[in-house]
Amino acid sequence: MHLTTTFFDIFLSLKRHYPLILQLVKREVISRYRGSFLGLLWSFINPILMLAIYTFVFSVVFKVRLDQATAVYDDKFAFALSLFAGLIIFNWFSECLSRAPGLILANVNYVKKIIFPLEILPWVTLGSTLFHAGISFLILLAFLLLIGYPIHWTLIFLPIIVFPFLLLIMGLSWLLASIGVFVRDIGQFIGLILTMLLFMSPIFYPASALPESVRNYLFLNPLTFIIEQVRAVILYGQLPDWIGLAVYYIIALLVAWIGLIWFNKTRKGFADVL
Numbered sequence: 616m617h618l619t620t621t622f623f624d625i626f627l628s629l630k631r632h633y634p635l636i637l638q639l640v641k642r643e644v645i646s647r648y649r650g651s652f653l654g655l656l657w658s659f660i661n662p663i664l665m666l667a668i669y670t671f672v673f674s675v676v677f678k679v680r681l682d683q684a685t686a687v688y689d690d691k692f693a694f695a696l697s698l699f700a701g702l703i704i705f706n707w708f709s710e711c712l713s714r715a716p717g718l719i720l721a722n723v724n725y726v727k728k729i730i731f732p733l734e735i736l737p738w739v740t741l742g743s744t745l746f747h748a749g750i751s752f753l754i755l756l757a758f759l760l761l762i763g764y765p766i767h768w769t770l771i772f773l774p775i776i777v778f779p780f781l782l783l784i785m786g787l788s789w790l791l792a793s794i795g796v797f798v799r800d801i802g803q804f805i806g807l808i809l810t811m812l813l814f815m816s817p818i819f820y821p822a823s824a825l826p827e828s829v830r831n832y833l834f835l836n837p838l839t840f841i842i843e844q845v846r847a848v849i850l851y852g853q854l855p856d857w858i859g860l861a862v863y864y865i866i867a868l869l870v871a872w873i874g875l876i877w878f879n880k881t882r883k884g885f886a887d888v889l
Contacts, residue, residue: 620876622868625785628734636735640742647743662751665702666758670695692762696850699755701818701842707748708784708838709809714740715788716795716802719885726885733885734878737788741781755849767852776844776855779867783837786867786874793881796888817842 629636648654674691718736725731752773759766794801816838822830833839840856840863847853 620872620879622872625782625868625871625875628732629738632732632735635732636738636742639735639739640746643739643743644746658747658750659754662747662754666695666699666754669698673698692764693850696755696759696764697821697846698818699751700846700849701816703748703751703755704780704842704845705813705816705818705838706751707744708780709813710744711737711740711784711788712791712805713802713809715791716805718788718792719796720799733882734789734875737785737792740788741784745781752849759850764850765852767848767850769848769852769854772848772855773845776841776848776860779860779864780841782864782867782871786870786872789871789874789878793878796885797881812836812838821846 644658645655648657653660670692673695715737718740719726719733722733722736725733725736756766756770791801791805815833815836817833822833822839822843825833840859844855844860848855
């Protein structure tokens with residue numbers, strides 16, 4: 616079976632176990648706020664507060680503005696909006712990957728006691744983080760309306776841009792979930808890598824602000840292209856880079872496929888190690 620894993624198998628388990636995945640996602644989202652007074656309202660309050668803080672600190676205190684060569688709007692809110700959009704993507708990526716090495720370790724009972732489709736655990740994490748990322752995107756759009764920015768029709772391309780990003784996350788999550796069983800230090804290593812990616816991604820600056828000789832290396836970072844494209848369709852009303860998106864789709868599919876093959880190949884050893 617491991618040698619015949621196809622691209623379709625990436626979605627087969629999702630389709631087959633969708634009700635179970637949805638139930639686990641709901642449980643995970645609710646359990647995060649269980650016992651708190653405001654409950655699920657915190658999923659709205661947190662990004663609202665962060666956007667307010669970014670706007671105040673960078674637009675009022677430091678009065679940071681995007682460079683005129685890269686800014687579409689000469690507005691004090693432009694930098695805060697650009698920063699918030701970039702952080703939505705990074706936080707989504709970071710949470711999934713930081714949790715991936717411990718997914719199997721945190722669910723040992725699924726490995727030893729019952730028959731359970733272990734490959735769906737990264738889907739559950741992705742689903743819960745997708746819920747929070749979706750709320751952050753809605754808050755970003757609401758803020759755009761509040762300050763009088765237009766909602767561009769190019770927003771309809773956002774799912775097309777985000778989909779290969781999901782595939783990339785799944786592939787890396789399958790790899791890290793498997794490796795985390797055998798190499799416990801991988802979680803610490805991933806934490807360092809994510810910190811590096813935070814500053815090596817165009818979050819606090821646009822990629823176009825860098826010299827061209829450096830800019831090309833920046834796009835080796837898997838976050839760079841997605842962050843730039845999300846900003847383009849939401850904030851600037853620009854069409855996606857279709858050629859770049861096609862290349863990203865191919866790479867993301869390969870990563871997801873390789874990650875699933877590796878997960879299936881190593882899963883038999885989980886019970887022995889745990």
